[in-house]
Amino acid sequence: MNARSTGQHPARYPGAAAGEPTLDSWQEAPHNRWAFARLGELLPTAAVSRRDPATPAEPVVRLDALATRLPDLEQRLEETCTDAFLVLRGSEVLAEYYRAGFAPDDRHLLMSVSKSLCGTVVGALIDEGRIDPAQPVTEYVPELAGSVYDGPSVLQVLDMQISIDYNEDYVDPASEVQTHDRSAGWRTRRDGDPADTYEFLTTLRGDGGTGEFQYCSANTDVLAWIVERVTGLRYVEALSTYLWANVDADRDATITVDQTGFGFANGGVSCTARDLARVGRMMLDGGVAPGGRVVSQGWVESVLAGGSREAMTDEGFTSAFPEGSYTRQWWCTGNERGNVSGIGIHGQNLWLDPRTDSVIVKLSSWPDPDTRHWHGLQSGILLDVSRALDAV
Numbered sequence: 001m002n003a004r005s006t007g008q009h010p011a012r013y014p015g016a017a018a019g020e021p022t023l024d025s026w027q028e029a030p031h032n033r034w035a036f037a038r039l040g041e042l043l044p045t046a047a048v049s050r051r052d053p054a055t056p057a058e059p060v061v062r063l064d065a066l067a068t069r070l071p072d073l074e075q076r077l078e079e080t081c082t083d084a085f086l087v088l089r090g091s092e093v094l095a096e097y098y099r100a101g102f103a104p105d106d107r108h109l110l111m112s113v114s115k116s117l118c119g120t121v122v123g124a125l126i127d128e129g130r131i132d133p134a135q136p137v138t139e140y141v142p143e144l145a146g147s148v149y150d151g152p153s154v155l156q157v158l159d160m161q162i163s164i165d166y167n168e169d170y171v172d173p174a175s176e177v178q179t180h181d182r183s184a185g186w187r188t189r190r191d192g193d194p195a196d197t198y199e200f201l202t203t204l205r206g207d208g209g210t211g212e213f214q215y216c217s218a219n220t221d222v223l224a225w226i227v228e229r230v231t232g233l234r235y236v237e238a239l240s241t242y243l244w245a246n247v248d249a250d251r252d253a254t255i256t257v258d259q260t261g262f263g264f265a266n267g268g269v270s271c272t273a274r275d276l277a278r279v280g281r282m283m284l285d286g287g288v289a290p291g292g293r294v295v296s297q298g299w300v301e302s303v304l305a306g307g308s309r310e311a312m313t314d315e316g317f318t319s320a321f322p323e324g325s326y327t328r329q330w331w332c333t334g335n336e337r338g339n340v341s342g343i344g345i346h347g348q349n350l351w352l353d354p355r356t357d358s359v360i361v362k363l364s365s366w367p368d369p370d371t372r373h374w375h376g377l378q379s380g381i382l383l384d385v386s387r388a389l390d391a392v
């Protein structure tokens, strides 16, 4: 593959030269001043737990508030490989569950729930007038000229309505989603792979079609690239500035980065269940968080109203939710309760139940990424808990 220029990217730290520090220069001045405090952005880093691994966290089971209506909830959480589960009604944590070995302040990978966070950052920048959703993507990232993103609007990327030669089969080694992973450092590189995520995005092609839903993880990374271009910040910093710094989080979130330091917006965020619930709380509070307004009420209303039912083609989703749609990086069930969710493979949900003003977080480690069987069990729990909240 011929490496092509993907243009200027935000400096890793103020004053850093483009592309610096690299794996070979981070130990040298002046880079060491930044790198010694940010090593996890350059080298895979293991945490030294403050909890003795020999005495893993005790399980936490606080499901009493739901026990009358859902006496088998704990069993269902166990059967669906739940690591953390939390129900936040208003500002009250009504129920919580953490499996043995996973503590309430442990972070968990969100997979594609990360997309809903990125969508929120884009929403904030649209509110500020810094992104116009009707503009073509290439207005912000001209380096995507010639790719499938040469033509579609930012809104079509947000709503995933672009026909892309991208196979999102997580277990197919020949799929584009696996090449994407390799470019981002999630899998071992192969000869000829793009050097990084930016370059991978420039390689994507399509038939020029728009208007039909196609779930494609690359779209979110394009959004993150746009975020970088309009803010001059790295995506990791923008996520902090526009979202995380405002939600009164207990802990820092983390995001995986590729070798250029580009955050894997489509699936790489990890955080605690309680902090993720705070993002849901902000949505149900009309875009307002303890640190101030994150997105406009109008943005939140657009998400809760759902997207185009006609555009939705995902039979897996519509078999469960016949009125389902996807908009602004959120899955919208179109059911009578108006449930909307961030959804990630292997059982991650940030589920909003506007009717009871509740947020349900479920973080899991299903053995399979994305089967109807597992989604069915998971949706069943989320719907049953939502209905139980009507009476609690």
Ligand SMILES: NCCCCCC(=O)NCCCCCC(=O)O
Residues within 6 Å of the ligand: 111, 112, 113, 177, 181, 217, 266, 267, 268, 314, 316, 317, 343, 344, 345, 370, 375
């Ligand atoms: N390769 C990096 C991470 C990709 C994460 C992909 C992901 O989490 N996808 C979620 C798919 C949700 C499907 C929902 C449904 O069909 O019901």
